[in-house]
């Protein structure tokens with residue numbers, strides 16, 4: 001039993017990251033009433049951008065690149081945690097501009113458009129970086145492991161869980177405790193009334209889309225050292241995120257967090273017994289949940305009816 | 307004139323709901339738009355706000371043409387809206403529903419506190435979620451929400467609908483009080499008696515066309531005319 005603990009920790013860490021991806025995804029579904037299938041690709045893009053920034057050939061002009069490489073690893077990493085999501089945010093802006101015409105229309109248009117965008121991003125990733133796996137360099141302080149109670153624990157898992165908790169906490173503050181969050185909720189509930197109150201819904205939607213995109217990118221950067229960086233990682237992330245939203249119910253913050261932890265635990269524990277099966281377990285869970293309990297664990301409205 | 311609607315034709319898809327409808331509201335005055343179910347009263351308000359855009363005709367607010375302006379800019383010009391079904395955000399508290407509606411315009415500003423003084427019970431409901439309010443309380447919040455947007459004109463869609471007589475009295479008193487403060491109202495009603503009791507000007511709309519337009523007092527005093535236009539009372 002005791003040797004299951006590291007797997008449980010792994011599961012919980014993954015679960016928090018799934019919840020983070022799901023929250024961005026959910027904010028977008030709520031306000032745009034469109035499912036963003038490119039969300040996973042933006043998550044992957046976050047990891048690739050970070051890898052490029054942390055690698056030996058940063059995407060800067062030569063002299064700037066030299067001073068960048070001269071910085072200590074920890075500084076570069078901290079800056080990357082901001083720069084890479086910001087760059088992915090710019091890609092998010094481009095997608096949102098294309099997506100605008102689908103708002104208020106049949107969700108099928110948005111699905112097709114974002115599916116297309118996902119394919120474009122994934123192919124661009126293959127063209128730019130090829131199909132091989134990359135690793136993301138991280139500072140020594142969060143790398144390695146330690147022994148506690150006869151078990152080897154990975155420091156990075158604790159760090160990843162900590163970052164995820166901190167970002168989820170910030171999202172919670174923003175959504176629940178600020179006027180901006182209240183406007184987003186009101187807009188998700190009734191877009192006409194917020195416009196009639198004088199709120200620029202077009203701008204609000206762009207902001208929320210970019211915010212959701214950046215959450216995905218941060219999750220991608222944090223997951224990268226755990227999963228490795230490969231073109232398919234976007235799909236591997238969007239499936240659990242989708243599962244988390246179906247389970248937790250669309251529009252429910254704590255639903256997403258609890259469902260994220262449950263899905264993460266399922267993946268972590270199946271990984272303990274048969275690691276090749278751990279990703280497959282998510283897909284099986286998704287099919288099972290949509291078949292038997294599409295209204296989610298709390299019986300709220302399903303994302304599928306959004 | 308604070309609002310001028312000039313010969314608007316408004317459609318839902320291919321169905322025409324307004325046929326060359328015109329009306330004008332004077333600054334700081336109350337205008338009653340009367341008509342039976344399905345006459346096009348709500349459509350008139352949606353046309354003014356640009357939520358359902360008129361295909362032809364023009365809307366001018368405060369001397370500026372707003373026919374093609376985005377809805378949020380029309381609202382920012384100083385138009386408030388109290389929809390017939392209130393449309394509060396059910397999961398947000400009263401305070402939040404009011405907070406997101408606060409804005410400044412060239413018209414008199416109202417703070418949340420001032421808006422609540424009009425309806426004293428609101429003060430005790432600030433932290434209540436809107437889904438747990440009674441119908442009358444929701445109407446009060448909806449009116450206060452329009453007020454904190456600092457409007458020069460408020461569009462009331464059937465403000466008496468589904469409310470107890472006492473609350474209807476409160477709503478009418480509020481419309482009178484706003485008039486004293488210089489805020490104009492366009493009150494859309496099926497219940498002519500209620501609307502005419504506060505209105506300066508009135509119009510009757512029937513199947514998308516303005517059938518009559520004039521002083522509210524005329525309609526109030528002339529039973530025969532009222533009967534002919536509205537078929538009741």
Ligand SMILES: Nc1ncnc2c1ncn2[C@@H]1O[C@H](COP(=O)(O)OP(=O)(O)OP(=O)(O)O)[C@@H](O)[C@H]1O
Nearest residue numbers: 318321323341342343344345346347348349350496
């Ligand atoms: N969303 C819509 N789609 C299609 N037709 C509509 C829509 N809304 C209203 N209509 C039609 O437009 C006409 C005018 O409707 P409107 O809602 O403006 O009437 P109203 O005077 O407000 O009536 P009520 O007293 O029932 O609120 C009606 O014939 C109605 O069926």
Ligand SMILES: [Mg+2]
Nearest residue numbers: 347348349390
């Ligand atoms: Mg109506």
